[in-house]
Amino acid sequence: MGLKDVLKGNKVLCKLCGEDKPKLAKSHIFSVGFFGNIESKGKIETIKLTGEKGRRFQNAIYDPELMCIECEHDIFEKLDDYAITTFRDKKGANIISIDKINAKLYVYKNIDKTKIRAFIASLLWRISISTQFELNECSIGRVFEERIRLDLRNNGKFDYIDANVFYFTHPMHSAFMLPQKYKIQPKDKSRDLYAVNGWDIQLPGISMRVSLDKRQNPNRFYFFLTPEITGDANGEKVSSSLHADSLDYKFTAIEFEKNEQSLSAMISAVRKSFSSDRIIIQKYRVPRT
Numbered sequence: 001m002g003l004k005d006v007l008k009g010n011k012v013l014c015k016l017c018g019e020d021k022p023k024l025a026k027s028h029i030f031s032v033g034f035f036g037n038i039e040s041k042g043k044i045e046t047i048k049l050t051g052e053k054g055r056r057f058q059n060a061i062y063d064p065e066l067m068c069i070e071c072e073h074d075i076f077e078k079l080d081d082y083a084i085t086t087f088r089d090k091k092g093a094n095i096i097s098i099d100k101i102n103a104k105l106y107v108y109k110n111i112d113k114t115k116i117r118a119f120i121a122s123l124l125w126r127i128s129i130s131t132q133f134e135l136n137e138c139s140i141g142r143v144f145e146e147r148i149r150l151d152l153r154n155n156g157k158f159d160y161i162d163a164n165v166f167y168f169t170h171p172m173h174s175a176f177m178l179p180q181k182y183k184i185q186p187k188d189k190s191r192d193l194y195a196v197n198g199w200d201i202q203l204p205g206i207s208m209r210v211s212l213d214k215r216q217n218p219n220r221f222y223f224f225l226t227p228e229i230t231g232d233a234n235g236e237k238v239s240s241s242l243h244a245d246s247l248d249y250k251f252t253a254i255e256f257e258k259n260e261q262s263l264s265a266m267i268s269a270v271r272k273s274f275s276s277d278r279i280i281i282q283k284y285r286v287p288r289t
């Protein structure tokens with residue numbers, strides 16, 4: 001359905017609310033706001049993890065056949081804005097430098113974990129539903145597409161979403177990578193028995209290792225940061241997890257210069273660097289329910 005149909009007064013279907021509308025929004029799959037802080041703005045290149053280059057874009061990828069103006073404005077824009085403030089601008093985060101390994105821990109004072117899960121779910125939905133050819137191979141399957149669609153319309157809890165978030169400061173990480181599906185293997189078999197389905201989503205300087213599964217993300221971690229680390233009298237319970245049962249833990253993201261090592265190596269480097277400073281670091285586990 002193109003411009004001619006619109007001019008003729010034909011209706012177009014919004015893939016989120018399912019209603020016929022006179023016109024759809026020129027909606028971004030990846031909000032252009034995530035590309036606002038890099039020099040190559042306006043010339044985003046898509047790169048697959050195989051190194052194969054895709055089309056160049058004036059802006060981030062958009063899809064004019066996804067959703068209506070109301071859905072874009074009332075649902076997606078709000079989630080995008082929240083994620084941009086949180087992940088790009090890092091608003092509300094205390095920064096703890098870990099000089100020994102040249103890393104930083106961003107500890108968020110108050111984060112709406114449900115809203116972040118909703119944002120990530122909405123991103124996966126857009127990636128999966130879009131018919132843009134770069135994203136043809138990206139599908140989360142009909143069942144999750146429909147579940148996310150309904151949850152976005154009904155303030156769902158998105159409890160099948162969790163993610164480890166990393167920030168990378170090296171300019172090589174300002175390139176845009178296409179999302180990639182992968183299996184998240186259990187690291188600690190006394191806690192997690194099964195591999196779960198995941199997606200690697202890369203935005204400029206931001207890497208989200210997302211689990212899309214009713215089982216918990218095997219890469220979630222829980223630290224207790226002592227008062228010596230936080231400068232706060234009581235210390236801080238922090239976690240990578242966005243899951244509802246980690247509500248007592250402040251959400252944390254780790255920043256490195258480059259993504260040179262595996263995710264578990266990065267996590268254990270952070271843990272080791274604390275304990276080698278003779279500061280007690282405990283690994284908390286949320287009890288299994």
Ligand SMILES: [Zn+2]
Binds near residue numbers: 067
């Ligand atoms: Zn709609």
